Amino acid sequence: MQIPFTVAPRPDTGVNNAKIGVWLFLASEVMLFGGLFSAYIFLRIGAPEWPGEIGGHMYERASDILNVPLATLNTLILIGSSVTMVMSWASLAMKRFDRYRLYMGATIALGFAFLIVKAFEYGEKFSHGYLPAENNFLAIYFVLTGLHGLHVIGGIIVNMYFMWPGARMWKTDPKRFTNRIEIAGLYWHFVDLVWIFLFPTIYLL
C-alpha cells in the first residue's frame, strides 16, 4: 500500500505530510526550549547575583566561569554543519549521490566534533566540582546545554541512518529519499538555531 502525500503536497495544506509532521514536532520543541528559556529568565531575575557564588568564589559574569572560546568554536562547528547539511540535500536534488555522501559525512563528523568539544567543557566543570546542584546558574546551564546535546545526538543518529542503511531508498525512490533528507535538515537546522540563541544567552549575557 502506498502512503499518500509523502512527496507530493497535500491540496489542503500545500505541503507534504512529512513536512507538516516535522514542523508540528519542531513547534513542540519550541515550547520545550521556550519553557526552559523562561525558567532561565525567571531564575536570573530572582537572583541577587548572577552567576553568584560557586565553589566559594563570587562570579559576576557568566563568561568568568564558562569557557567562551570553546563555546565559540562549537558555534562555528554548528554553523558549518548547517551548511554541509543543506549541501547534502542540494546534492540529492541535483542527483549527485556521491556528493551527498561527502556532505552528509561532513555533517555527521561536525556533529561529533561538537559533542567532543562539549565533553571537554563538561569535564572541565566536573573536575572543579561544578555540578548542577552547586547553584541555579549551573543547574540551568547543564539542563539547557545537556538537553541541546541530547538533540544533537538524536540528529547524528538520524543522519547516520540516512548515510548508511536508509540510503538504500535512493535506488528505489529517489524523490522520497531527497524529501527525507530535507526533513532531517529542518530538524538539524532547528537544533543549530537553538544553539545560536543559547550561546549568547548562557555564555555572554
Next chain:
Amino acid sequence: MSLKAFHIVFIVASALLCLGFGVWALTGDGALSVAAAAVSFLVGAVLVVYGARFLKKVARTGYIAGGKL
C-alpha cells in the same frame, strides 16, 4: 517553510550573532578581545556574502521545488 528558506533564516541569525559577539568582545580588555571582535565581524561578513549568494543561487537555478522559497 522549506529547508532552503530555513537555511536563510539560520544564516541571518548566525550573522547577527557574529555581530553581537563582536560587540560583546569589544567590551573586554586587551588585544585578544579586539582580535576576537575582528574575527567575529569577519565571519559575520562571510556569512552575509554566503547567504546572499545562496539566495541568488536558489532563486536563479530553481533546482529545488521549482525555485520557490
